[in-house]
Amino acid sequence: MPATAFAPAKINLFLHVGAPQADGYHPLRSLMAFADIGDRLSADPSAAMEVRVRGPSAHALAHEADNLVARAARALAAHVRTPLAPFRLTLEKLLPVAAGLGGGSSDAGAALRLLREVWGLTLSDAELEAVAASLGADGAACLFGRPVLAEGRGERLTPLAALPAIDAVLVNAGPGVSTAKVYGRFDALGVFDPMDIHPELPTFEDVIEAASWLATQRNDLEAAARLVEPSVGDVLDTLASEPEALLARMSGSGGTCFALCASDIEAEALAERMESLAPDWWVRRCRLGGPWPDDT
Known part of the structure; x- marks a missing residue:
């Protein structure tokens, strides 16, 4: 083996x-x-x-x-x-x-x-x-x-001292998103985080608390990614409109977006609906946390 x-x-x-x-x-x-x-x-x-x-x-x-x-x-x-x-x-x-x-x-x-x-x-x-x-x-x-x-x-x-296991759904519309292009558009927009405010990371008791706090944060590259690849906005807007999504956000420079859910039941329902609404999209239900063993 x-x-x-x-x-x-x-x-x-x-x-x-x-x-x-x-x-x-x-x-x-x-x-x-x-x-x-x-x-x-x-x-x-x-x-x-x-x-x-x-x-x-x-x-x-x-x-x-x-x-x-x-x-x-x-x-x-x-x-x-x-x-x-x-x-x-x-x-x-x-x-x-x-x-x-x-x-x-x-x-x-x-x-x-x-x-x-x-x-x-x-x-x-x-x-x-x-x-x-x-x-x-x-x-x-x-x-x-x-x-x-x-x-x-x-x-x-x-x-991170403690992060509760978070059920989530990952969605990607398909087109690869160039990190260089997203950063280029980000620089052209000229709206930068001052980086002198350090958010204190609380200890999250559960996913509801985690999603509530994360909603006060953001992904600064989202606006640029929406301009570079409009399908990113399509995915984000769709996820944000679904009842199971406690929070919808883009990961990295795009184009995968994620929705945090209260449990695996909600995540399963959301994933199944996404697959039905957009069969061509890459949709995966998962759990966030880590580290995960090599036999996962």
Whole structure:
């Protein structure tokens, strides 16, 4: 049996974005939770290191000769600087691509965890996190899939003391949304978070309390994403109008949106209605929290 790792979908429960700095990067603040659905990665001994992609979203990565899983393997090998046995990494790509779900970063995190295991490396979690952070803004946060408050460029992580398990529905209308285009439109709009107000994260007793507090927050990229890809607005407006949705919001830079629900019964009803209303949309019921075991 090959060794396996789970790469959960990342959800930005809120996302505050400041003005671009001199180097072009935007400071951000985001509460991230992780879903019990995502991609899967397996490792088999092989004659040479290679990465294979399969699954319903594999076609979206066909043009990428160097995806984040391959980059993660190279970065880890470079970090340890010792000869390592070759493995074939097989990515089962189940999440939509360019969807605001941190799929590539989560896949990279799964690759780092998996390779540390199969290579028998003694790297600490902190060392592995440093390698993950070098792969992108969401890299460190997505390594272990724990609920965190991410700040700076995403590298300053504060674990959340307690987050109740939240039943949710994820919906994506289909078109990939370019992060670069969304940030370009965001900059053109010129409305930036001052980033000098730090919201205190309360301890949530239940999902009702969590949704109520999250409603006082926002995703600063939503207006720009609606302009770049109008289907994002279609999904958000549809979710927000449904009785089961305690809160409807976009994740990341789009185009996946989510609705928080009071229980799995409400989430199931909402997911079934979304599938009936828009059969072409990607709709998944899930639970948010994390971390989730690799056998999820």
